[in-house]
Amino acid sequence: MGNNLLKGKRGIIFGALNEQSIAWKVAERAHEEGASFVLTNAPIAMRMGEINNLAEKTGSKVIPADATSLEDLEKLISESMEVLGGKIDFILHSIGMSVNVRKGRHYTDENYDFTMKGLDVSALSFHKVMQTSKKLNAMNEWGSIVALSYIAAQRVFPDYNDMADNKSYLESVARSFGYHYGVSDKVRVNTISQSPTMTTAGSGVKGFNEFINFSEKMSPLGNADAAACADYCIVMFSDLTRYVTMQNLFHDGGFSNTGVTQEVIEKFSS
Numbered sequence: 001m002g003n004n005l006l007k008g009k010r011g012i013i014f015g016a017l018n019e020q021s022i023a024w025k026v027a028e029r030a031h032e033e034g035a036s037f038v039l040t041n042a043p044i045a046m047r048m049g050e051i052n053n054l055a056e057k058t059g060s061k062v063i064p065a066d067a068t069s070l071e072d073l074e075k076l077i078s079e080s081m082e083v084l085g086g087k088i089d090f091i092l093h094s095i096g097m098s099v100n101v102r103k104g105r106h107y108t109d110e111n112y113d114f115t116m117k118g119l120d121v122s123a124l125s126f127h128k129v130m131q132t133s134k135k136l137n138a139m140n141e142w143g144s145i146v147a148l149s150y151i152a153a154q155r156v157f158p159d160y161n162d163m164a165d166n167k168s169y170l171e172s173v174a175r176s177f178g179y180h181y182g183v184s185d186k187v188r189v190n191t192i193s194q195s196p197t198m199t200t201a202g203s204g205v206k207g208f209n210e211f212i213n214f215s216e217k218m219s220p221l222g223n224a225d226a227a228a229c230a231d232y233c234i235v236m237f238s239d240l241t242r243y244v245t246m247q248n249l250f251h252d253g254g255f256s257n258t259g260v261t262q263e264v265i266e267k268f269s270s
């Protein structure tokens with residue numbers, strides 16, 4: 001049951017691949033809260049077809065777009081305004097991919113073509129989405145744009161590889177674009193730094209199972225799951241957070257401020 005937190009709001013949700021995707025949960029929650037939105041993903045991801053089930057369930061239209069293509073983004077954002085009947089109130093950027101990770105390249109042995117591709121998909125695409133929406137004057141005042149990040153942007157998690165650099169860039173874009181979009185259109189821009197979550201992108205990281213268990217034990221509240229992340233996104237899209245902008249917001253059960261926990265200490269008692 002929703003509370004009409006997003007009643008009358010229009011959005012664009014990037015990145016729902018399957019039921020595990022964080023974006024999938026956000027779409028379900030946004031629907032419950034009364035929003036109407038367009039779902040989008042890379043044309044290649046569409047082939048799996050699962051997004052159509054989500055579209056049916058939430059009464060949304062699917063418009064394919066490669067988030068690295070300005071042409072696709074322009075078409076997506078213009079068509080979204082037509083389909084939804086007006087300017088946009090919220091955008092979720094839930095996109096990440098590293099070719100170096102996929103191909104098992106070590107951080108100290110990157111293939112730089114892979115690096116540039118991953119940077120474009122995971123971070124520059126966020127700038128491209130906002131630059132395009134700004135040029136098209138597509139956002140309503142007090143609109144909210146959120147991208148998903150991870151704490152490897154601030155601290156070293158060796159197997160996160162070049163995604164750590166991509167997330168640092170992503171968070172920097174949120175601050176810098178957030179400044180300009182705030183001044184010009186009163187649009188707010190934030191990143192949510194989420195706990196490790198069992199999704200297609202997440203489980204691509206080496207040693208992910210061990211890592212998710214470690215993180216669980218290092219978080220006073222335990223890992224936040226995808227559904228809880230969706231709740232947080234909804235709050236950030238709602239009118240209840242109108243003055244929150246240019247922030248990286250940790251949604252991680254307290255992991256980011258924990259040095260060690262009793263549970264982890266006990267593992268070392270001899």
Ligand SMILES: NC(=O)c1ccc[n+]([C@@H]2O[C@H](COP(=O)([O-])OP(=O)(O)OC[C@H]3O[C@@H](n4cnc5c(N)ncnc54)[C@H](O)[C@@H]3O)[C@@H](O)[C@H]2O)c1
Nearest residue numbers: 015017021022042045067095096148196197199200201202
């Ligand atoms: N799963 C985790 O542990 C975790 C933790 C913190 C942050 N995040 C972030 O959450 C976001 C969503 O990931 P997820 O865990 O839900 O996994 P996911 O694999 O379900 O989602 C990633 C999405 O990115 C899309 N994508 C890839 N290339 C694209 C392109 N060129 N254009 C448009 N879309 C493209 C994929 O099709 C997919 O839908 C990512 O930014 C990820 O880094 C994930």
